[in-house]
Structures are given as structure tokens and as C-alpha cells.
Amino acid sequence: MNFFLNLKEAIQSLNSNKLRSLLTLLGVVIGVASVIALLSIGESAGDSITGEIESIGTNVIYILKGNDEEDVSNPEDLTLRDVEALNSSARTSKIAYVAPVVSGASELSFSDVGVETSISGVTPDYQFVQNLTMAEGEFITESQVEGRSAVVILGPQIAETLLGRSSGVVGQTVRIGGYPYRVVGVTEAKGGSAFNNPDNNVYIPISTAQTRLPRSGSSNAVQYILVSVAQAEDADEAINQITTVLRSTHRIPPRNPDDFSILNQQDFLAVAASITNVLTIFLGGIGAISLLVGGIGIMNIMLVSVTERTREIGLRKALGARKIDILTQFLTESVLLSMIGGILGIALGWGISLIVSRIAIQSGTMLNINVTLNSVLLATLFSAAVGIFFGYYPANRAASLAPVEALRYE
């Protein structure tokens, strides 16, 4: 049988009942569009989370108290003593900088504006670990740490919130937990989202934080320690080094597990990847369900069409059509429906992705949505498969009709 004649006949047949064909088409269009849109939104959400984690830097290692993987009772606090030990071992290892952080929530206020926020007590090395550059003023100095100075460094965004501007604020006095602090610097805007935005951070000297911030634990405890290595490849060696040093300062017997955790970017990426994979599968699943519903719509309409055209099928068989001829005829119709629906759906899904991406950018979230070739291929193949899968049953039913019965059908 001639392929183009088959196609022409299928178009004629779909054309003869326009409204019905269009409504059936709509089911597939919505299904494919939601697969495309949801998959690309899921993928780009994953990309944006991964991107933020990557912006931490591949050469930063986090040391936290406690160990989730092993059963450790009463883990020892991380202290400044640990930091000193790490610092003194730094000369002989791959460790570049060690930056302990003491953080606590407190109220930050200026005249009548006040926000509850997290305050980080840091050392001068923090600037190098996090690669912070200053828009104005200077970062916290060694002498300010020694003198427990009441000075503060603001992120540009929090400065904007509090003071209404992010430049020319050095020298102003803000209050943290009621105490006055002099602003000595503003960091350069780095960008980011609510998830981890350095532009919203507030830094004070670590010694000041230890005495003034409300927090639990021993007086010389720190929440976490950041360690940077010169080269990302050195991370594993540095982790071994840190483990050795901390086990000795915490006096952990050889067979006992660590009472601290060391995480690097790869660990965060792995966690984020597993979360975003679930997200993508979830969103894709929702899309797939609507595509399934669209497919059932095709099956439904094709079944109606087969019943309506029973006599025609009988006639075709009387004129010499074989089973395969009838099967091909009806499959062509359903695949044509689903393919057209697929193409329109890809266009619509693309449009939806673009709009969502615009909205996200306007609301300040960098969600760079790309419709990937993968999702387009997936949707195309899937819609063709839907056409074949849901078209096969009605087509086979048509092809299996006995010619006598079909001709007699009224």
C-alpha cells in the first residue's frame, strides 16, 4: 500500500470530523506540553541548585560536629583548639586556610528598621576561604578579633534592606541584639538565591560573636569550620589530614568512629542531585499521566471511529483489503493524531517553559530554563508510542472484523 495515499486518506478522515479530531488532539497536546515543561523546569531547578553548590567552590571543605553515619554518643564540640591544631598542621599539608564560624540568630537594626537574621562570627581567613571581595571598606582584621571589636561587615542586599543603600554605609552604626556596631565594610554582590545567598550575610569578629551572640555549647566552641585547599585535587589528601588532626585533638581511640563529619562540595552535590532527580521524576511523572490521559482519549475516539465505519471496513475487505491494510489505515490515523499533538505540544511546552523562566527571573530567581533535546526527543517518541499503543487496539479490532458481519452492519 502506498504510504502517501494512506496518509492522505487519514488526513481526509480526520478532517471530516474536525471538532472531534481537534479535541482528541488537545489531550495529546496538553500531555506532551506538560511533559516538556515539567521536565525542563525540573532539570533547570536541578541545574540552578547544583550551580549554587558549585559556587561554594570546589576547594572548600566543611567540618561539622557529630557523625550521622556512625553511632557516636556525646560528640565533642569543635573548638578553637581544633582550629589551632589544624592551622599548625597547615604548613605541612595541602590545607590553605582554616576558618572557624560561630553563628547565631539575633536582631539586626538600624533606626526603626529591624530584621531577625543569622550573624556569623568569623576570622580574617574567612574572606580567603569564601573568596569574598569588598565593595567598600575592609574585611575583619586580626586586631579586631583580638580586641573583640564591635564592628560588622554587611552583605550588599542586607545593607540595602537595612540602610536603604548598599554604598557609602561604612562608618554607620547598626545594632545587633541591642549593642551598637560600626559598619566597616560591605561585600561585593555575588548573586544567588534564598537557598544560600552570601549577599544577605552579616559578619562580625569571631571573638565578639563568642561573647555577645546567644548560643549553646562551651564558650570556645564553634558551629563549623571551613577549610580551603589550594587545588581541588588536594581535597582528599586534606580530608585525611584533617581527620588525623581532629582525632588526636578529640583523643579518639583508634577503633572508634569519628565524632565529626567532613563534607566537601561533592557530598553536597550528591545530596542535591538525588533530591533534584526525585523532583524531575516526580514532575515528569505528572506530565506522563496527562499524556496517558491524552492517549486514552485517542483510543476512545478511534474505537468510536471504528464502530462508525464498520460498513466501510466491510466494503474495503470485500474489495480485497487484507487485515494488515485495515490495521495500517487506522494506525496511520492514530499515529498522525498523536504526532501532530506531539509537535504542537512541544511548541506549547517550550512556550510555557519560557514564560516560567521569565517569571522566575522577574521574581529574582535565576532559573535558566532550557528545553533540552532530550525532553523533545522523549516527548516525540512517547507521543508516537502513545499513538501506536492506544491506536493498536481499535485498529486491530477493525482489522479483525469479519467481512460479512461488517458489511451487514447498519
Add this chain to the structure above:
Amino acid sequence: MTTYENVIRVENLSKVYQMGEIEVHALRGVSFSVHPGEVLAIMGPSGSGKSTLMNMIGCLDIPTDGDYYLESELVSSLNDNELALVRNQKIGFVFQKFNLLPRATALANVELPLRYAGITNERSKMAQGALEAVGLGDRIQHQPNELSGGQQQRVAIARALVNNPAIILADEPTGNLDSTSGDEIKNLLLDLNHNNGTTLIIVTHDPEVAQIAERVIHLRDGMIESEEVRA
């Protein structure tokens, strides 16, 4: 073209339908032969088995028992695809209700059997020739709803003869037509029989239609009641 002594030979044909618990004997051992070029009418009241017999002759259904030879080929034992080929190559159907595809032109309707025969190059030319032979050479691009009943039946006849079949099987061909159109169709069928030597089998309950036949087989209760041969 090969010539056969009998274009159709039916031996002891019977058909039993299972209607739930009940067995319906639609045909009970029918035997007859048809010569090439003969005009045969099969008559009988409703329920006599003439539709069943027509379905057997048209290879639309297979008999429960007995043999059916079409051009010396035993067709009662063929499978579905082989039967489709026989219908396509050897049998032209003319139905009471024309059975044209409503949204296709006359030409496309006549081309249909050629498509299933796998003919691509000559298709349009052959279909046009068949339409000219039934006097519709100027109507080839018309759709069925733009044609009169008589014209529609002519399209159907063109479709039946386009594959140059061994027999044309007409089931009440004038049943849906007024008498003028009916006469035209009868004459057209006779002309085709005279000019091309196509064997013509007409199934009807209308004695006037049966008059054009050289021989009439009367069926009753699934058996041949009588056979009359005319001059």
C-alpha cells in the same frame, strides 16, 4: 486469459450458524456450476439462504462443509489473506446500497481495488477507463453526494469491473433505484456481459431483474428448489 469449462463449481455446500444454543442451517448441500460468460440469477424469499450463498460465492465467508471451486481453484479452504486476494482479483461486488466511500471522488472509489492490488502506475488510467465504460467519463472528480442514485451504482459497477474479475456478483443491484435508473443499470450489466464476457451472478427477489438472466436458481430453506433455463 485461461478459459475454464466452469467458472464456478459448487459441490454440496452447507453452512451452519451457531446462534447461541440453536444451530441454524442456512445452506443444506447446494451444488451447481456456472459457465464463463453466463448470466445467472439466484432467487428466493428471505431466509432461503440466498444471502449466505452469495457470501460464499463472494468469498466473504467460508462454508461449514462442501467444496467451492472458482476458476478451478479450491477457494473454500483458503485463509483470510488468500481470500482477500481472491476477492480482489476475481470478484467484483455490486451492492444494493452502492457502498461508496462518501468523501472520496468517483475516481478514488474506483481506484480502491487497484490500491489493494498494489497497482500504482496505471491506477488512475485504469480507473478512468472503467468510469468511461459505465458512461461516467465526465464525472470522475464528483463525490457520491453529487451524483444520482443511478450514477452512484454506475460508479460501483466501474469499481467492480476495474480489476477485470472473473465474476461480477450483484446483490439486489436495482433495489435502491427507481425503475428508469434500474433499467439502465440492468442494461449496463448486460452490456458488460456481452462486450467483456464477464460472468454475471445476480442475487435478487425481484422477478423483473431475474428476467435478464439465462438461468435462474430458486432457493428455499437452504436448498435448490428449482432451476429454470431460459432461451
